Amino acid sequence: MSLPARFHPDVAAALAAIDAPALRHVFFVACGGSLSIMHPAKFLLDQHGSLASDVYNAAEFIARAPKLLGPDTLVVLCSMTGTTRETTAAGRFAREKGAVTVGLTVEPTSPLGQSVDFPVKFEAPYTTGVPIDAKDSNYSCIYQLVMGLVAARGEEDLTKQLIDSLHNLQTVIDRAQDSFAPLWDRYAEHFAKQDVIYTMASGASYGAAYSFAICVLMEMQWINSQAIHSNEFFHGPFEVLDDKRCFVLLKGCDSTRALDERAEEFLQRFGSSENILVLDADALDLSGIDDRFKGNVAPLIFFDTLWRFIYKVADFRQQVMLEGRRYMKKLSDY
């Protein structure tokens, strides 16, 4: 199999060395925000490949020690800084068990980079303060890895369509910022007053809802939150809905969209519209993205654009982002 020229060189190097047809299983392993990108990666693999996979928190992965882990299994890890101890330990654990390991990080010389067979360097605006191109993001790298594996196993080869889409993605995100901006102005001051804000999504976008709930609302704004799956909502959580409860619904454009639509209809019927912030992927101009990947790039667009929203919320709360943490990176022993 030959990969398109613009494939990420680290991903291409890993794919060249991995015996993809012999793989029995993939484990996607990380913590927190990095774990959130594993959900859409698995969604992509589930829909395009016949390779089974699991998504695990890194400490859970080690302690659980799945019997399937061993030679002919691939473990894909991610930690932005490459210093997350649980993820680095998971990389070492997987190698000891004979698995092939790929580690996504912005710093290939980091502990995670050194614990794996194949480090993959991605870019993150958080580390440099400089805007990045979405084609260099963690999402982009892991999607290239997944679709590269699918092609290498002799299933669908959509690597060219994927790489073309990823190279157009930043333009799409920039357009989405303009499209969503009026929502931020409408909702920021009201949402800034809330003690509880739920997020909701399904399919490829569930990870973005999870990340926004735990890494942004809870971690950086101390707002109580939870990412509710759009259909699980109807099996318990919907009972907390009243005319005061706030939700952020990520209405994706993958094959699970009908689940989000049903949730939205319920939210609008029994909640109050000023409390229901809906980001609708179908309202965006996604030209430049191949139809088969639109659903999978939606969460990246949602998450990227929601940063603009939360900075506006933070202004109203007078809680400075990142510096507003009590524990993370402030306690030496956690």
Place this chain on the structure above:
Amino acid sequence: MSLPARFHPDVAAALAAIDAPALRHVFFVACGGSLSIMHPAKFLLDQHGSLASDVYNAAEFIARAPKLLGPDTLVVLCSMTGTTRETTAAGRFAREKGAVTVGLTVEPTSPLGQSVDFPVKFEAPYTTGVPIDAKDSNYSCIYQLVMGLVAARGEEDLTKQLIDSLHNLQTVIDRAQDSFAPLWDRYAEHFAKQDVIYTMASGASYGAAYSFAICVLMEMQWINSQAIHSNEFFHGPFEVLDDKRCFVLLKGCDSTRALDERAEEFLQRFGSSENILVLDADALDLSGIDDRFKGNVAPLIFFDTLWRFIYKVADFRQQVMLEGRRYMKKLSDY
């Protein structure tokens, strides 16, 4: 393979008909509280068998339509009443794709029971108001199915140890009620005043934390909640902890216990002890349960005993259980 005489007859019938060595994959599929038991089932399978599996909400499962689904895959479904529409539809969808289907329900003649190849009847106190024996519960049936599959594939045969453990389980649960009772008296009035209560667990017990959060706290008490994984806690959620925030920590006794211990230490250090309700499986007398299954029966004990707690909480809130719902089973169109 011959199963112990006391195996559940419906599970035994399914196992006799399934070509277990030929199976490529298991999908555990349900909604809400029934989905919560799929997590410990997968935990058990991950640790004892080399068969890959996924846990999916039923609507997500259909809309995602994993490429792996087809002949030689087993789909295990559960709906207590057997009337959950998404789960019944998932059973039909899986059969159309050529998968083998097993459906756990208290009513084998229900829509779910009729949509699957092999209905498995379990008992639930909720439907009859009469106490059941834990050996007849949904947990018991699904554990028998999982360990039966493992044995039928020529891996570990622990079916006798499992069935002996399950037959001793009700006695263990009754003892646990006495052991935990002082906690209920200590925490019920204070927790009844809360607007937000988080639950936390890892490994085999995560599903019980999920179920208590969404089906009990949110659904029946309208208390905001989320089930936080004990290690994910450190990657964002812990920032909401202060001296007022309430948590229920399910400290299990499976191989992930160290994750719960770390979380407990943090909760006690930065929270207030009156807000931190810890259910510790190691404090219980689990004699009668084989060591290899103690971790897996802990969530059933936790969930069963927490019902006593929530009835005390409900008394203080003057919110009658089950009748306290706004939407579930009250709207004809949801």
